[in-house]
Amino acid sequence: MNITEEAVNGVTVLRTEGRIDSGNAAEFEGHLVKAVGESSRLVVDMAKLSYISSAGLRSLLIAAKKARPSGGRIALSAMAPHIREVFDLSGFSSLFEIHGDAGAAVAALGGA
Amino acid sequence: MQLQTRIILFVLATLTVVAGLLTGFSSLREDAADHRARELELARLDTAWQLAVAGAAGRIDRTLGRLAGDPEIVRALAAGDRGALGIRIAVLGLAGGDGGITDLNLIAGNGDLLFSTDPSLDPAPLLGRAALDPILSGRRLARGVRLVDGQRLLVVTGAPLYAGAEVAGAAVAGLGFPAALEALRQSVGGRVFAVGRDGAPLDGAANDIQDPLWPAVAPLVRPAERGIAEFTASGRRYALASLPVADLAGGRVATVLIASDVTQAVEERTLWSVAYIAAVGLVLLGALGLLYGYLRRSFAVLDSAVGALQDLARGRAMGYVELPAGNDEIGRIAGAVEVFRGVMRDIERSAGQRERRLRRQQRFIRRQMEALAVTLEEEARQSLLDELRQIEAETHDAQSAQSKGVGDELGLLALGFSRLATRVSTQQVQLTQMVRDLRDALADKRRLISLQQELEIARTMQLTILPQVFPDLAELDIAARMIPAKEVGGDFYDFFPISETKVAFVIADVSGKGIPAAFFMLITRTMLRAIAESGVGPAETMRRVNNLLAAENEQMMFVTVFYGELDLRTGVLAFSNGGHNPPLRIARDGSVRELERVPGMALAAMPDMPYAERSLALEAGDMVVLFTDGVTEAFNDSEAMYGDARLVEAVGRQASATARGGLDGVLADVAGFTAGAPQSDDITCLVLRWRGAAPDGASAAAASMDAAPGMVEAAV
Numbered sequence: 125m126n127i128t129e130e131a132v133n134g135v136t137v138l139r140t141e142g143r144i145d146s147g148n149a150a151e152f153e154g155h156l157v158k159a160v161g162e163s164s165r166l167v168v169d170m171a172k173l174s175y176i177s178s179a180g181l182r183s184l185l186i187a188a189k190k191a192r193p194s195g196g197r198i199a200l201s202a203m204a205p206h207i208r209e210v211f212d213l214s215g216f217s218s219l220f221e222i223h224g225d226a227g228a229a230v231a232a233l234g235g236a
Numbered sequence: 237m238q239l240q241t242r243i244i245l246f247v248l249a250t251l252t253v254v255a256g257l258l259t260g261f262s263s264l265r266e267d268a269a270d271h272r273a274r275e276l277e278l279a280r281l282d283t284a285w286q287l288a289v290a291g292a293a294g295r296i297d298r299t300l301g302r303l304a305g306d307p308e309i310v311r312a313l314a315a316g317d318r319g320a321l322g323i324r325i326a327v328l329g330l331a332g333g334d335g336g337i338t339d340l341n342l343i344a345g346n347g348d349l350l351f352s353t354d355p356s357l358d359p360a361p362l363l364g365r366a367a368l369d370p371i372l373s374g375r376r377l378a379r380g381v382r383l384v385d386g387q388r389l390l391v392v393t394g395a396p397l398y399a400g401a402e403v404a405g406a407a408v409a410g411l412g413f414p415a416a417l418e419a420l421r422q423s424v425g426g427r428v429f430a431v432g433r434d435g436a437p438l439d440g441a442a443n444d445i446q447d448p449l450w451p452a453v454a455p456l457v458r459p460a461e462r463g464i465a466e467f468t469a470s471g472r473r474y475a476l477a478s479l480p481v482a483d484l485a486g487g488r489v490a491t492v493l494i495a496s497d498v499t500q501a502v503e504e505r506t507l508w509s510v511a512y513i514a515a516v517g518l519v520l521l522g523a524l525g526l527l528y529g530y531l532r533r534s535f536a537v538l539d540s541a542v543g544a545l546q547d548l549a550r551g552r553a554m555g556y557v558e559l560p561a562g563n564d565e566i567g568r569i570a571g572a573v574e575v576f577r578g579v580m581r582d583i584e585r586s587a588g589q590r591e592r593r594l595r596r597q598q599r600f601i602r603r604q605m606e607a608l609a610v611t612l613e614e615e616a617r618q619s620l621l622d623e624l625r626q627i628e629a630e631t632h633d634a635q636s637a638q639s640k641g642v643g644d645e646l647g648l649l650a651l652g653f654s655r656l657a658t659r660v661s662t663q664q665v666q667l668t669q670m671v672r673d674l675r676d677a678l679a680d681k682r683r684l685i686s687l688q689q690e691l692e693i694a695r696t697m698q699l700t701i702l703p704q705v706f707p708d709l710a711e712l713d714i715a716a717r718m719i720p721a722k723e724v725g726g727d728f729y730d731f732f733p734i735s736e737t738k739v740a741f742v743i744a745d746v747s748g749k750g751i752p753a754a755f756f757m758l759i760t761r762t763m764l765r766a767i768a769e770s771g772v773g774p775a776e777t778m779r780r781v782n783n784l785l786a787a788e789n790e791q792m793m794f795v796t797v798f799y800g801e802l803d804l805r806t807g808v809l810a811f812s813n814g815g816h817n818p819p820l821r822i823a824r825d826g827s828v829r830e831l832e833r834v835p836g837m838a839l840a841a842m843p844d845m846p847y848a849e850r851s852l853a854l855e856a857g858d859m860v861v862l863f864t865d866g867v868t869e870a871f872n873d874s875e876a877m878y879g880d881a882r883l884v885e886a887v888g889r890q891a892s893a894t895a896r897g898g899l900d901g902v903l904a905d906v907a908g909f910t911a912g913a914p915q916s917d918d919i920t921c922l923v924l925r926w927r928g929a930a931p932d933g934a935s936a937a938a939a940s941m942d943a944a945p946g947m948v949e950a951a952v
Contacts, residue, residue, distance in 0.1 A: 145916060146723075146749050175869070175877070177917065178747035178796070185841055186792040210865075214796055214815035215837030215845070 127155050133235035136163040137226055141172040149179035156187035164196040167229040171202035181216055188219060197221070201229035240535045247527055251520050258516065274464045281424060281477050281494055288419035292391040293379035296409045299337050300395045302328065303407045309342070310397055314404040316344055321351045339390060339410035343368060345403055360385070362392055362408040367484065371396050371406045380484035382410065389413035389430075389438060389490055413438065413490075420492070429493040430481075435459045438490060449474070449495055459491040466498070473502040538566045541573040548573075548580050598649055602627070605656055616659045623652045694754050695724050701761065703731050710930040711804045712739070715895035716922035717903065719866075725918035726753030726795065727864045728761055732768075737805050740768050743862040743922050744797040745816065747838075756793045760785065760839065764799065774799050774812035775849035778836065782814065782847070785840035794841040798862055802854075807926050809860070810851040814839045817865055820884065824857040826891035828884045831860070856928030859898060861887050866917035870906050873913045878906055895923040 125148045126141040136159045144152050159166050168184070170176075188198050199221040203211065211217045223229035303309050306328065312320035321342055341362045342351035347369075352359035361368070362384065371394050382392040390410030396403045413430065421428045427449055430438050435457045437450075452469035456476055464477045475498045483489040602624055609620040627648040699718070706714045716729045726746025734740045742764055746753045763781045772780070778799060785795070798819060800811035811831065815838030818830040831852070837845040854860070863883070870878040886905035890898035899921055906919060 147916070149748070177869070178745060178794075178865070179749070181838075182747040182792055182794060185794065189792055213817060213833075214794075214841075215835070216815070216841070218837065219842065 125152065127152065129155070129159060131163075132167075132226070132230050134163075135165045135167055135230045135233050135235040137167045137169055137230065139169045139172065139226075143175040143177075144173065144180035144183075145175065145177040146179040149177070149183050152180055153183035153186055156183055157190060160187050160191045160196055160198070164191070164194060165233040165235070166191070166196065166198045167201055167223075167226055167233060168198065169201045169226040169229070170204070170207055171226070173204065173207060176207055176210060178214070181210070181214060184216070184220065197233055199223055199229040199233055201226045238535075240531050243531060244524070244528055248524060251523065255516055255520055259513070262512070277464060277475070278462065278477060278479070282479055284423045285416075285420055285479055285481075285492060288416045288423055289379065289381065289391055291419045292411045292416040293393045295415075296337055296379075296391065296393040296411050297395070299340075299409055300393065300407050303342075304395065304397050310399045310404050313342055313344060313350060313397055314399045316348070316350060318350050325351060337409045338412050339384070339392075341408040342397075343372070343406045343408065345372060345405050347372065350405065362390070362410055363394055364485065367394070368406060368408075371408075372403055374403050381413070381416075381481055381489060382484050383489045384410065391416050392484060417492070420494070424494055424496070426494050426496040429453060429495070431457055431459055431491050431493065433459060433488060433490065435491075453493060453495060457491070457493065460488065466502075472497055473499040534564070534566050537570050541566070541570040544573050544577055548577060601649060601653070605653060608656060608660070612659055612663060616663065620652070620656055620659065623648075623655065627652055691724055691751070694751060695720060698724065698728070698754050698757065701758070702728060706731060709804070711807070711927055712802070713895040713925040713927060714741070714923070715899040717899055717920070719903070719915070719919040721749070721866070721915045721918050723749045724751065724754050725749050725866075726757045727866060727918035727920040728757050729862070729920055729922045730761055730764065731922070732765060734769050734771060734801060738801050738803055740799065740801050741862070741922060741924065742797060742799050743816065743819075743864060743920060744795050745864040745866070745918075745920070746795040747793055752791060752793065756785075756791075756795060756840075760795050760797070764797070768799070768801075773849060774801055774810050775847045778812045778814050778839065778847035779845070782837070782839040782845055783843050786843035789840050792841075794838040796838045800860075802924070802926075805929055807854040807856070807929055808851055809854055810849060812836060812847050812849045814847060815841075817863060817868065819860050819862040820887050821854075822859040822861065822887055822891055823855065824891065826888050828888045854926040856926060858926045859887075859890065859893075859895070860924045860926075861890075861898065861902065862922040862924075863902075864918065864920040866915075866919040867902070867906055867921060869917065870910050870919060871913060871916065872910050878909050882909065890923075895925045898925070899923045 125144055128139045128141075130137050130139070138155055138159055140152070156166070156168070166187070184198070184200075190196075191198055200211075201223040202225045203222060208217075208222070211220070211222070221229070221232060223232055306324065308324045309321065309328075311317075312324060325340065325342075338353070339362055340351070340353045341349060343361065344350050347365060349359065349361050352361070354360065362382065363371075374396055379391070379393045382390050384390050390413060392408060392410040394406060394408035396406050398404060417428050417430055427447060429447070429450065432438050449469055452467055452474075453476060456465050456467055458478060460480060461478055462480055464475050466473065466475050468474070474495045477494045477496070479492045479494070480488045481490040481492055606621065606624060609617045609624075612620065699720070702718060703716070706716070714731060716731065718727055718729065720727075726744075726748060728742070728744050728746075730740070730742040730744075732740055742761075744757070744760060744764075746756045746760065760781065763784055764777065767780050768777045778797065781797075795814070796816035797814040798811065798816040799814070800809050800819075802809050811834070813834040814836045818833050820828050821831055822828050832850050834848045834850050836847045868878055868880050868883055872878075882905070883902070886902050887898070889905075890901045893901060902921055902923070903919065
């Protein structure tokens with residue numbers, strides 16, 4: 125797993141790469157929590173993500189719960205079909221905004 | 237330049253200066269003595285000349301005496317009878333006679349010249365009036381030399397002639413100058429010359445020219461000077477004395493030159509001079525020779541002492557040269573050097589002993605260090621042994637410069653020792669740290685073992701609560717297995733009756749791993765069982781469980797659950813899905829289909845979520861395969877995922893298998909795919925085969941399921 129962070133038009137974009145499984149979900153969670161703490165608008169770009177386990181979903185859930193009290197928003201973007209399927213199957217698709225690419229996600233979050 | 241040479245040169249210079257001064261002073265004194273001797277000689281010659289003149293005057297006086305004693309003369313003079321005078325004088329034969337006088341004047345009392353030997357008509361008187369007056373007044377005239385006629389020199393004497401007691405007149409007579417010269421020649425015994433005022437030889441001394449010495453004398457004539465000159469002629473040395481002669485009337489009229497042969501005297505003087513210089517030179521040489529010899533002898537001792545000192549300076553105290561003793565400074569220096577050398581020899585000897593002792597000690601220390609090095613760890617030991625070898629090598633190199641070598645070696649040894657000490661103490665610290673770490677690690681390991689044991693217990697519990705055996709039902713063949721990952725996971729399956737005619741089956745996957753997941757799984761399972769048995773149906777069961785789980789879910793855990801209820805009388809399967817993979821249904825013909833996807837969120841993620849419910853009627857022989865994502869997401873070594881397609885294919889091959897056979901076949905296919913790659917997630921699978929409704933006793937079978945004997949063993 126490799127995660128890079130950048131700010132695009134006032135929106136924090138976390139670009140994930142590789143696999144997120146129970147072995148590195150805690151790290152993923154650390155990035156997410158830190159980003160949520162710093163910015164109220166977060167896009168998790170999954171264009172290069174090859175796999176996400178239920179532990180990774182849990183990390184996203186934790187971040188969403190942390191963001192909720194302060195009105196923060198988390199959007200996901202550029203999911204590969206099999207990842208999208210994981211989200212659909214688990215019902216998590218209904219918990220997050222999901223966009224086709226990071227630009228759309230940033231725009232949806234009101235990025236200037 | 238050596239000190240010796242400098243002293244000799246200095247003494248030589250001093251002696252030369254002193255000798256020069258001596259010679260110069262003696263020369264000055266000689267000159268003064270010479271001058272005095274010349275004055276004396278001149279005085280003697282002067283006297284001799286006066287004597288000679290006096291001698292000539294004496295002869296004139298005798299003639300004048302005869303004149304004064306002749307009465308004829310006196311009478312004729314008084315009478316003024318010139319003729320009588322001439323006759324009487326001729327009778328007496330005075331003029332030009334044997335008396336030797338050449339000129340005679342007889343003067344009357346009044347000063348008239350009555351007689352003259354000068355035959356001229358108006359003869360000039362021999363004396364002027366001024367000289368005559370004292371004579372005529374009765375006083376005798378002093379004798380002297382007189383130049384007559386401007387060219388003839390005479391010795392002249394005048395005397396008064398008395399007639400009774402009165403002066404009748406005066407007689408003046410002269411004698412030729414050569415007579416005086418002859419007398420001088422005889423009295424001094426040398427060669428005598430006379431020159432006029434102009435330096436030319438006098439007429440009366442014409443024979444002088446004949447003298448063979450004259451050509452040598454002539455250039456030396458200085459008529460006006462009184463003095464002595466020296467010259468050489470015909471190989472002889474002469475002294476030429478020059479005496480100016482004064483006229484009676486005053487003024488210089490001639491110069492008498494007297495040449496004396498002084499060859500012998502000069503030769504003697506020269507001889508003495510040479511002898512004197514030679515004596516001085518010899519004394520100088522002798523003194524220098526003695527000084528040189530003395531210095532040589534003294535400095536030889538000093539040289540030896542210096543040589544010995546240089547040897548000492550080069551560190552050769554052992555080379556022995558006997559130093560001569562002495563009581564002077566040099567001897568004392570030599571003695572001091574000798575003592576110093578002895579001290580140095582002692583020091584060297586003791587230094588040698590000390591060095592040998594040091595070397596013994598160094599060898600001992602080195603051996604001890606080597607022994608100590610053996611106890612060090614490999615790298616430090618190798619480095620230390622290298623250093624010791626280097627010290628050894630440098631010791632051998634330094635054999636020539638012994639004391640230096642010992643010092644250096646000690647320094648190197650000390651360096652090596654200090655490094656060894658550092659290493660030993662470092663190693664000690666490391667060892668202490670390692671022991672501490674080891675103790676901690678042991679404690680950790682004990683704790684870990686304890687934790688592992690607890691985990692093992694948890695896993696065992698987890699496995700234990702999963703149904704291990706299934707009732708042997710006529711309607712239903714069922715088999716299930718969970719293959720846990722290394723870490724405790726959160727998968728579980730369940731199978732339980734909820735009524736006399738219905739059985740429930742569950743497959744679930746808790747997010748995350750470990751003890752929290754295991755706990756969550758236990759809670760979920762318990763809740764599911766409790767609520768399901770109340771008979772509210774799949775959707776309501778899911779909704780309630782979700783709300784209960786989501787209420788106190790600080791950890792944000794969730795669980796995907798597939799829950800189904802099967803009516804054993806009809807084969808109708810009612811099910812609800814909370815975010816789980818849809819099971820697969822295999823018909824008798826081998827076709828595989830997913831069960832219908834039902835909307836539903838994973839449990840505990842969010843409260844108050846709706847859950848849908850579907851139902852379908854199973855055909856006899858249908859098989860339903862429930863699985864967790866540990867099956868489809870099993871990875872092999874190439875990071876390839878097993879995937880849905882492979883699962884569908886594998887399931888399709890189990891169309892005619894028993895539940896147990898189908899389960900084994902699917903799991904074997906998964907295992908064949910992963911080929912021993914590490915398992916990251918639990919692999920759980922539950923297989924049902926609907927045999928068809930039992931003609932009778934179905935309810936009894938269902939009711940007795942929990943206690944029924946002869947159960948089908950579930951795979952573990």
